[in-house]
Amino acid sequence: DAGVIQSPRHEVTEMGQEVTLRCKLISGHNSLFWYRQTMMRGLELLIYFNNNVPIDDSGMPEDRFSAKMPNASFSTLKIQPSEPRDSAVYFCASSLARRQAHYGYTFGSGTRLTVV
Amino acid sequence: GEDVEQSLFLSVREGDSSVINCTYTDSSSTYLYWYKQEPGAGLQLLTYIFSNMDMKQDQRLTVLLNKKDKHLSLRIADTQTGDSAIYFCAETYSGYSTLTFGKGTMLLVSP
Numbered sequence: 001d002a003g004v005i006q007s008p009r010h011e012v013t014e015m016g017q018e019v020t021l022r023c024k025l026i027s028g029h030n031s032l033f034w035y036r037q038t039m040m041r042g043l044e045l046l047i048y049f050n051n052n053v054p055i056d057d058s059g060m061p062e063d064r065f066s067a068k069m070p071n072a073s074f075s076t077l078k079i080q081p082s083e084p085r086d087s088a089v090y091f092c093a094s095s096l097a098r099r100q101a102h103y104g105y106t107f108g109s110g111t112r113l114t115v116v
Numbered sequence: 117g118e119d120v121e122q123s124l125f126l127s128v129r130e131g132d133s134s135v136i137n138c139t140y141t142d143s144s145s146t147y148l149y150w151y152k153q154e155p156g157a158g159l160q161l162l163t164y165i166f167s168n169m170d171m172k173q174d175q176r177l178t179v180l181l182n183k184k185d186k187h188l189s190l191r192i193a194d195t196q197t198g199d200s201a202i203y204f205c206a207e208t209y210s211g212y213s214t215l216t217f218g219k220g221t222m223l224l225v226s227p
Contacts, residue, residue, distance in 0.1 A: 004158075033214070042219040043159075043204070050212070091158055098211040102147040105215060107158035 006092050006108035013115055018080040021111045023092030025073050032075050033105060034067055035091040043091075049075065050097060061086075082115045089113070120218035122205055127224045134192040136221045138205030141186065145207040148181060149215065150190045153202040162190075162203075192223075200225045 005024040013019055025032055034046040047057040052069045060067070064083070069075045079086055089112050093105040119141045128134045140148075146167045151159040165172045165179045165188070172179045178191040188207075192199055202220040 043217050045214065048214060056214070093159075102208055102211045102213070104147075104149050104161045104164055104206075105159075106161070107151075109158045 004092055004094050004106050004108035006090075006111050008111055009109065010112045011114070013082055013113070015083055015115055016081045017115075018078065019082045019086075019113060019115075021077040021079075021090050021092075021113070023075045023077070023094075023108060025075070025092075025094040026106055027073065029094035029096050029106070030072070031095045031097045032069060033093040033095075034075070034077050035093065035107075037089045037091060037110070038087075046077070079113075082113075084115045087113055087115050120205055120207060120216050122203075122218040122221045124219065125222050125224070127226065128195050130195060130197055130225055130227050132195055134190075134195045134199070134223055134225075136190045136192075136203050136205075136223065138188040138190075138218055139186055140188065140205070140207050140216075142207060142209060142216070143186065144209040145186075146209050147207065148179075148188050149206040150177075150179065150188075151204040151206060151217075153204065153220070155201075159204060195223075195225050197225045197227060199223060 007022045031050050033048040036044045046059045047067045049069045067077045089110045091110045093107045095105045121139045149164045150162045152162045153159045176193045180189045204220045205218040206215040208215045
């Protein structure tokens with residue numbers, strides 16, 4: 001398996017533009033997580049899905065952020081309009097959620113977003 | 117809510133042992149993990165331990181768990197410069213729950 005695949009690896013955009021980050025899960029995984037990492041705040045959970053359904057979006061900073069999971073293997077995180085304070089590394093992770101066991105998360109390589 | 121604490125920085129010399137410590141507050145934690153993040157990369161699962169274990173060894177890595185004190189440690193034997201990275205401790209209590217991560221410990225290995 002190729003692992004969790006994120007695109008693009010780097011994104012530089014101007015303030016006010018729409019940004020879309022993409023993530024492809026590992027085949028067979030049923031949970032999807034979006035994280036944001038900055039020096040100041042560390043690793044923050046933004047939203048997670050289980051079986052394509054958003055379970056907890058309390059970490060989404062504001063209405064400018066939205067995430068979708070149109071099918072079992074793919075997700076997008078959209079920021080519209082983007083602001084300089086959104087600059088961070090955004091990670092996607094997937095896992096296989098089962099009641100009796102936890103297998104940890106597999107992370108993608110991240111998208112480094114810079115908003116100027 | 118749950119909390120996971122780690123020291124922020126550790127510096128060792130090549131060949132020495134490194135010990136990275138982590139404390140957690142959730143007494144129902146069942147699964148505990150160590151992740152490694154190299155510069156410019158995502159988090160990589162290094163090893164894990166279940167709460168019914170005290171110790172787990174995997175080549176140069178030894179994980180020790182003290183459930184009474186809610187303390188987890190990662191020992192890296194014969195530390196190499198390639199071990200320089202940020203190490204994250206994480207915990208969860210069930211298969212359906214989310215992981216709670218610490219803020220990470222930056223390990224710097226000098227030649």
